[in-house]
Amino acid sequence: MTATTDAPAMEVGRDRRRKEDRRLITGRTRWTDNLSAPGMLHIAMVRSPVAHATIGAVNVKAAQEASGVVAVVTGADLADEQGTLPNVWSITPDQKVPPHPSVAVDTVRFAGEVVAVVVARSAAEARDAIELVDVDYDDLPVVLDTRDALADGATILHPDLGTNESAHLVLDFQTEGAAGNVDAVIETASKDGIVFEREYEQQRLIPAFMEPRSMLCDPTGEQIVLWSATQIPHVLRVLLALSLGVSESKLRVVAPDVGGGFGGKLQVTPEEFITVLVARRLGKPCKYTETRSESLMVAHHGRAQHQKLTLAAKKDGTVTGLKVELEADMGAYLSLLGGGTPTLGAFMFNAIYKFDAYRFDLRTVFTNKAWTDAYRGAGRPEATFGIERLMDDFAHELGMDPLELREKNWIRHEEFPFTTVAGLEYDSGNYEAATAKAKELFGYDELRAEQAERRDRKDPVQLGIGVSTYTEMCGLAPSRILGALSYAAGGWEHASVRMLPTGKVEVITGSSAHGQGHETAWSQIAADALGVDFDDIEVLHGDTAVASRGMDTYGSRSLVVGGMAVVAAAEKVVEKAKVIAAHMLEASPDDVDFAGGAFSVRGTDQAKSMAEVAFAAFAAHDLPDGVEPTLEGDATIDPNTFSYPHGTHLCAVEVDTETGQVTIRKYVCVDDIGKVVNPLIVEGQVHGGVVQGIAQALFEEAVYDESGTLVTGSFTDYLVPSAADLPTMVTDRTETPATTNPLGVKGVGEAGTIASTPAVVNAAVDALRPYGVDDITMPLSPQRVWRAIQDGADR
């Protein structure tokens, strides 16, 4: 075979249409709820209608006798084997972690907590029978706000802990040149600078992925198999083994097609524990699929922080110090990451600005609400919101243009790599370029002029402009840093690249996509690395029996860590193939070049294709000494550092002052995510991320009434917006490659969400400053906006 002379086009950087699409657009999907097994039984949950109560009798007789019911299991029945749901992040050495049974035994602590489990031969019969389970509840006082939970005399949710505070974390940072810690810096500013204080609210949100969670456990084989719509099959497997006393080698977890996650499916759930325990007990496959009402009520919520920020600055607006005090609502129990989620924000409040001193003070607190955990951005959107709102408010205080204030304080392009006051080294960035591009695309000056005009003629529709210059830390995460933060696991990722004898390729990744297009992007990476056709590559993931090693997908880590593992594994394949090819070509590996998918002896036309080498490795008739048969490369990458995408988002809103309605007139984002593997996928991530951030600003909130019942318990009331409620945005990029990985990529999954919320709120507040408004609590419902205008007029 002769060498091919035409090299295939570079895949990385191409707008490749996705491999995943075919099955998804034709309905040939494998959602967990589609699956069934012979003799499968159906699970329905009896859930507490009350938020805080002791459990008296649980009467199951009527349910047991109902048509089709095979078993009714209570907390008492499972008390000895259900263990406790795990928390893997001790944000302080003395963090208090209450036991968390999957099925409540003596106390319920949030509305929706499972009290009994019905197993029946059909889903309808299981559903019918849950109404026949009669539970006696003795109500206890309900605590719904972290402030109330921390007050003297508050009802304690977990009496053995003696407090509703899970942890109090204080991180004190200062630069080498600082005159002292943040107290000193604030003290100095109070004398001859400015001290500026603000309080903001991060409302409680619900991730609301479109696919309700579903799980099927088949205990009948040699391994217990759990299919689950999860983002974390590998993590789940380890924790199921540790928590339930199942031998890990007897456990296989599969995430089939998963319909969105956004951090909401990054959890080890009571429902999964229950499904495994019940299936094992009955010796039959058991399936549980939640209803949307259940999902909104009990699948973990996000955000939920009271924020207080204190800024110290010089009179000219140069910032010097930042103090952040947070109360983060954990809900009734500590979730998998628990306090770790707001802790991630610790490193981001200082954002892109140069502070001399900074303190992060976090209290994580229990309340009688659903537990909280990661939701798109996990701690970083909260941080970016706080600092970007603060900067806009401070700019107004100084009478300075908000972009000018940012520019005065941000890390200059020439100053990279730059170590921030929080101790992170940002490798590269160019805030100037992103901002200049954004301003131009936005028509900043023209819109400011229009704003002035509307103000002059007291137009009932006012215009506002909001700024958000963000960075984020992603590519979670260097394992040693996670260890230092007392997170129980690491942040590496694994890939195998396998050349099959016929020249096709399998890429096995420990990443676990749920919409991000890894099958396509990893194929692009491998195609370039191996010189193999994009269509000859199959990406396998999500099944612990197939992708045996992995740390799954969250924290915008998959490309930066998982993608790099693919690169490294492919390099190993090429290395080994080169040695074999050299042997086949009777040359020294030093004289062999690899290009266009073929190995050639330099200066000759002697060549072997990758496919030929793969077959030779399989046949193993004549391999060089020390080289094992088959052609496969294996790599586990532990990143050295985080990656730091950044961007500038500009938002113009129209506020109808008569009704309070806020409409986005224009949204421009310029993001710098380093080098781009697939621009189409990147743009899609930005669109989706920005919209979730807009939705937090304008539409969404998980609302509880005074009894602790979730009022926004369906999409009728929890307002996920449709296309009709949203603008078309202008997206663009600058490209400042990461210097910390071979592809120069930075990750993009959460960036849009991190940036957009403050951009929108800043815009609305900007519109209404002449009306005496300086803040509006999210979501900016028409009611709240109108009320803010009325209140502002009264001042």
Place this chain on the structure above:
Amino acid sequence: MIPARFDYHAPTTLDEAVRLLAEAGDEAKVLAGGQSLLPVLRLRLAAPEVVVDLGRVDELRGVREDGDTLVIGAMTSHAEVAASDAVRRHARVLSEAAATVADPQVRHRGTIGGAIAHADPAGDMPAPVLALGGELVVGGPGGRRTVPADDFFEDLFTTALGDDEILVEVRIPSHQGWGGHYAKFTRVAQQWSIVAVAAAVRTEGGSIAEAKVALTNMGSTAVRATAVEQALVGAEPSDEAVRAAAAQAAEGTSPPSDINGDADFRRNLATVLTRRAVLAAAGS
């Protein structure tokens, strides 16, 4: 998600449907388009023993003109009402309101009769029918009777329909030549009305000769804004004049307070939307 069990009947005539209802007593629910009933059944907020499906009673469908009266069969879908030339001509504000209900899929199934009989205070059908002085024709064991819209809507989810009665048709006196507009305020597009205003206006010689205005979700039922109607007689269709009249829109109303808005906010919306709806109707 899964409703409780029920017995199901799909009669093909109105008489059969009435008979089935009478047999079931108060244990039956009527299924029209199902876009309100099925969500209720799925959440198990109701668990009737019997469901009588009107989907095959063809005599209840269709739009026709009966002299000066527009007649809409109870089982006519929102999509059909919104697309009907006759409805647009004779009852413009009703046509507009039907086009705003929920979303396209729901409009393909949901019916005007089902919506009116369900009488959700946030529903869009009652206010236009009330504003235009419509009548509801009801069929029961004793035959048919006609109830003026003013007397039909009694309370939250409560109408003059008896347990054994079915809404047959909606009759609306023609308002051909009148302008009409339905101004609906929501936070997201597919949402139930937070507040909405149905306005029908007749102009003569450049001023408003007559106006009919009804409000959605400003009380337990739709209500006529009679003070506004009176104030608009002879008014110029200008912002200033209409604003003054619309200021009375919330008079006599008792708007609810919920997560979408408190009573004060709704009162404000009522005045703003009334002004906008009347101006649009006067200009249309």
Place this chain on the structure above:
Amino acid sequence: MTSITVNVDGASYTDEVEPRMLLVQYLREQLGKTGTVVGCDTTNCGACTVHLDGRSVKSCSVLAVQADGHEVTTIEGLATNGELHPMQEAFHESHALQCGYCTPGMIMQAIDLLMDNPDPSEQEVREGLEGNLCRCTGYQNIVKAVRAAAKAGA
């Protein structure tokens, strides 16, 4: 139990069903047509959208018994002889899906939208999709796909 005969994706099926069975459950559980999915329980999300006698409906809000004697088209009935429907092509070309869960319902509604309005503006597309929720894409590429399909004469 009630006997129903429904034509689904071009084939006729006769089955005994409980009256309470929703059309979406009938499709998924009895006919094995799992391409149509359930996303909510309050008729909001539109993930379950199919065509009933040629018009889009939310199959979670139709009883299987109401479909007796009628025609249903699901996402699985769109491609003919292995060739994708132009709307499916457009979604693929425009990267109008990420996780894909809302996609069948979105595609079915988009096709219906173009039946009423063959050349919609961007705003008209957005309004036409008000009953379909997506959490991944931010809708921008979906709007693009629908307008591309309109231009292609879908």
